[in-house]
Amino acid sequence: MATVAHLATRTPKVSVDDLLAGLHPSPRFGAVSFESYRPDPAQPSQAAAVKSLRDFGTSMDGAGGGGLFSRFFGGNKAKGRAGIYLDGGFGVGKTHLLASLWHSAPGPKAFGTFVEYTNLVGALSFRKTVEALSSYRLVCIDEFELDDPGDTVLMSRLMRELADAGVKLAATSNTLPGALGEGRFAAVDFQREIQVLAEQFDVVRIDGDDYRHRGLPAAPAPLKTEELDARMNAEFDGGVVAVDDFGALMKHLAGVHPSRYRQLIDGIDGIVWKDVHTIEEQAVALRFVVLADRLYDKDVPILASGVPFDQLFTAEMMGGGYLKKYFRAVSRLTALAREGQAHEPS
Incomplete structure (x- = not known):
């Protein structure tokens, strides 16, 4: 039998130190390396990206602090920019490579998603975040994406100040740095901040197909609600499973800051969602994307009833300014559903 828990009743407390x-x-990426990355021979940009990141990591050896800001803003640019930026589609291994760089680089160092850094600023204040991260040698930013003008200005300032302190920067995204913000808000009004971000990175393009769908079948059909208990005990016998009504969980997430979603799923071995429905409110959808990312990070299999995951978001959302976030969430949740129902690795 599985032990049942409910995410909708959890309200984790998280300190700044946490x-x-x-x-x-x-x-999921706790033990990856450049050696464990398998470039697709048909996509030479993947092997080239490995070399670029290795070289970037090597350039950190013996690098001192301070002054990098002046080097790439009017100084000796021959010494290289402060950052490297991996641009590519979903599932081509960008996070694997970014984590490999983090594992190989000297510390102190930080690795987090774009959302985690913005949440950190919210928890610490901007100035204290700069003070905390300025002592690091490397800051890795996964899934770099600007969704509103406030984030544009915030991350522009943060990157400039960290670079000025001598911090090396590495980022991944599905959008070239000069195009961040396009389709989401009046990017032209914030062109200066966007350009500052673009100028701080050497861009490395990674081509390839989404490996989560490479040669794999479509997502399994949702289960019937009355089947969930039996399947849960069969799939997660002896584990701890978070069982929630999907609608109730969406309401609960509104009262839990996204910075706490990692702790929200602590100790959970499996997820069961009853009566999944299409999310029609943007704010709810964006919160849910963060939860999907955290579940994928921890490789938590999912069983669900209701609509299939490719119907989680409205057609308008899937064609709007946040479409890349939503496509990523669908891709990741589909992989976790395959794992939960068909035992396919995600």
């Missing part, structure tokens, strides 16, 4: 201590690769 937030800082959590800036490392998730368990």
Whole structure:
């Protein structure tokens, strides 16, 4: 039998120290390396990206602090920019490579998603975040994406100040740095901040297909609600399973800051969602994307009834300014559903 828990009743408390201590690769990428990355021979940009990141990591050896800001803003640019930026589609291994860089680089160092850094600023204040991260040698930012003008200005300032302190920067995204913010808000009004971000990175393109769908079948059909208990005990016997009504969980997430979602799923071995429905409110959808990322980070299998995951978001959302976030969430949740129902690795 599985032990049943409910995410909708959890309200985790997270300290500032917990937030800082959590800036490392998730368990999914806890032991990856450049050697364990398998470039697709048909996509030479993948092998080239490995070399670029290795060289970037090597350039950190013996690098001192301070002054990098002046080097890439009007100084000796021959010494290289402060950052490297991996641009590519979903599932081509960008996070694997970014985590490999983090594992190989000297510390102190930080690794987190874009959302985790913005949450850190919210918890610490901007100035204290700069003070905390300025002593690091490397800051890795996964899934770099600007969704509103406030984030544009915030991350522009943060990157400039960290670079000025001599911190090396590495980021991944599905959008070239000069195009961040396009389709989400009046990016032209914030072109200066966007350009500052673009100028701080050497861009490395990674081509390839989404490995989560490479040669794999479509997502399994949702289960019937009355089947969930039996399947849960068969799939997660002896484990701890978070069983929630999907609608109730969506309401609960509104009262839990996304910075706490990692702790929200602590100790959970499996997820069961009853009566999944299409999310129609943007704020609810964006919160849910963060939860999907945290579940994928921890490789938590999912069983669900209701609509299939490719119907989680409205057609308008899937064609709007946040479409990349939603496509990523669908891709990741589909992989976890395959794992839960068909025992396919995610």
